[in-house]
Amino acid sequence: MNRFPSFRTLAGAITLLATVTATSEAVTSGIPAQTTGETAGVPDLSAEVMSETPAEPAFPDVFPVSLKVCPVMHVFNRPEADDDLVMVNYAPVVSAGESVKLATAPVAEGCLSSGFGMRRTRLHEGVDYFNHTAVDIYAAGHGTIKEMTYRNDFGNMIVIDHGDGVFTRYAHLERFSGLKEGATVAAGDVIGLMGNTSSRKIARHLHFEVLTGEWGDEAGSFALTPLNVFDLPAADAEG
């Protein structure tokens, strides 16, 4: 669906506005008051333009508004944090692609235990959020569940397709919520519980990736390119 009113509609509205401004005494400032349109028998232009913009649900406030770097552990690729270990420049909601908004930390609770980047000899293609207890894991944005499976490396893993070539991966879940592959999710929907599933012994945490590109015929999500969620621009959580 088109997010923006078409040029033609805008041009039409502007022409009509000019006419209204020129002919109606009710409009003196050049800005049409919402009530004057109806009383003057002129369509309410503000409402017409608004109706062309689809109502996008506001981002829910379940996501952490600030994030701490985990204490007492070595955090690879540690972002800048203050004396209390609170990340500076933390944006709870970010933009990925032209139309996709994502929560930076899709967890009910947790601290950052590993950043994105080289970790010894391997690229850590996501960020890790650690918590002692099995807290809820949320869909980071609106989308559909593309994959839900168990792997030796990622344990119980979910990949969500957000459209616009943007995907997110959630790994090591203790268990999945009742949702199935193909299910539509909204940002903030519970998709599982934080866990430590993997063929290796690991601490409880969420491994979270933001991925972009085209889903692979053979490689699936592994054909996608990982992005550092902390590098993405902050987005407005409303609308």
Ligand SMILES: [Zn+2]
């Ligand atoms: Zn990880």
